[in-house]
Amino acid sequence: MSTQIILPRIMQVGEGASQEISSVLASLNCQKPLIITDKVMVELGYVSRIKEALSKHNISCDVFDDTVPEPTIGSIMAGVDKVRNGNYDAIIAVGGGSPIDSAKAIAILGKYGGSMRDYKFPRIVNELGLPIIAVPTTAGTGSEATKFTIITDEANDEKMLCVGLGFMPVAALVDFDLTLSLPPRITADTGIDALTHAMEAYVSKKANAYSDSQALAAMRLIGPNLRRAFHDGKDKQAREAMMLGSTLAGIGFSNASVALVHGMSRPIGAFFHVPHGLSNAMLLPSVTEFSIEGAPERYADCARAMGIADSQDNTEQANQKLLSELHALNDELKVPTPSKFGIDQEQFLSLLEEMATQALNSGSPGNNPRVPSKDEIIAIYKTLWN
Structure with missing residues (x-):
């Protein structure tokens, strides 16, 4: 019996991988990304490093930094609205599992609408949202290379598992430099x-x-x-x-x-x-x-x-x-x-x-x-x- 294997299309692995963001965007023919992250990543300077790497190639971007640990339906909706009202052609997810999981949900809801509960397992979400470039800053969740996202429904305190090709990042930039300051x-x-x-x-x-x-x-x-x-x-x-x-x-x-x-x-x-x-x-x-x-x-x-x-x-x-x-x-x-x-x-x-x-x-x-x-x-x- 054969097994279907699903992976990011591009994986850049090793020291300095996150600085290759511009070439990765170019290979995807994307020019207007939205960075989805949290305020800690902004304070630590990781977002500015990504923005500087982009600016060297004359790529401008906007930032949504209101993701929260253990994301909820409510916490992602401002990001969904930003995607719906913007003209973005890619999402750059910077952070640990929570910003990356938030970005996955926002990429789907921002394009297709509906409620996050509509995408809960056992539904398999194979529709492709905005392409996601994941830049993990922790060595733990592996979310940069998975077809899953977890979003909490605060109405009943349920962590909803959402599964499918639509949640797989198109690219993963795996740079251990970004973990050196982790407590x-x-x-x-x-x-x-x-x-x-x-x-x-x-x-x-x-x-x-x-x-x-x-x-x-x-x-x-x-x-x-x-x-x-x-x-x-x-x-x-x-x-x-x-x-x-x-x-x-x-x-x-x-x-x-x-x-x-x-x-x-x-x-x-x-x-x-x-x-x-x-x-x-x-x-x-x-x-x-x-x-x-x-x-x-x-x-x-x-x-x-x-x-x-x-x-x-x-x-x-x-x-x-x-x-x-x-x-x-x-x-x-x-x-x-x-x-x-x-x-x-x-x-x-x-x-x-x-x-x-x-x-x-x-x-x-x-x-x-x-x-x-x-x-x-x-x-x-x-x-x-x-």
């Missing part, structure tokens, strides 16, 4: 997010030979370098490995789908405003422990790719080392428990039924090697307090 907390959360993408792509029921190659390569890069990047943000070798690993993990899960961690993570983010990578990190050890029996050899492969088990370890030994590593990683990277993050336990427990329902409705748990029942999802949520 340790963001480095940790986005790094574990990337690791989760790689692991879930590899154990997913939709995994294939191509996604396996990307996921394993990503784990080989992320496993030895996440701690290094966390402890020394100026470590260029570690930053470069993490950035490439994040993109490869994004390619892996975009072509194999994520699984239970992501299905359970989205409701935590929607109800309690926990950053996506951090909620993944909270869940990864418990979900892995639940799931191992469904694909023990695959999880052992993950341990070996990450460098925490070797060929001398049998499957059971490798999996024990994997579980120990995931707990140790959370400890060293100071991943908080839900209570330490500030979530009220009574409120958390009162929402378990709804959270489990949303997790199942997302479809992601169905890709897990061990597919959970609603009660099993609730039980895993409860373990986060122990």
Whole structure:
């Protein structure tokens, strides 16, 4: 059986890649881009660097910098209006997963109209919006190379998964230089997010030979370098490995789908405003422990790719080392428990039924090697307090 692989048309990878923005625009025959970003990217000077690179080639652009972390329907509408009222021929998305996800939604809604809920999975959105050039500034989401976007419906606190070719950036400029100033907390959360993408792509029921190659390569890069990047943000070798690993993990899960961690993570983010990578990190050890029996050899492969088990370890030994590593990683990277993050336990427990329902409705748990029942999802949520 064959597998369809969907990728950005252009990928510019390596130090200084973001400075090639003008030539990429020219290759797409685009001349009037809109930069979609957030105010932090403006303050850090990343947007001015992009604008300077464009101005050298006499390309002017406008900027929409009102995206927010964990984007909502409401937060993207001003950007949608800007696209509808402008005459733009491309979007440049600069930032972490939230600005890139916002840009994907704006590119579709700005061209076709309607409500974001109209584009929610299980609808597959293959209509092409404005072409997106993604310039990631974190090594985590892999959104620059995925056909997904996540937008929260604030009316019911649901993180809506939107899927299809229409959300795939046309180009990705993967420049690790842009991650050198990331603080340790963001480095940790986005790094574990990337690791989760790689692991879930590899154990997913939709995994294939191509996604396996990307996921394993990503784990080989992320496993030895996440701690290094966390402890020394100026470590260029570690930053470069993490950035490439994040993109490869994004390619892996975009072509194999994520699984239970992501299905359970989205409701935590929607109800309690926990950053996506951090909620993944909270869940990864418990979900892995639940799931191992469904694909023990695959999880052992993950341990070996990450460098925490070797060929001398049998499957059971490798999996024990994997579980120990995931707990140790959370400890060293100071991943908080839900209570330490500030979530009220009574409120958390009162929402378990709804959270489990949303997790199942997302479809992601169905890709897990061990597919959970609603009660099993609730039980895993409860373990986060122990």
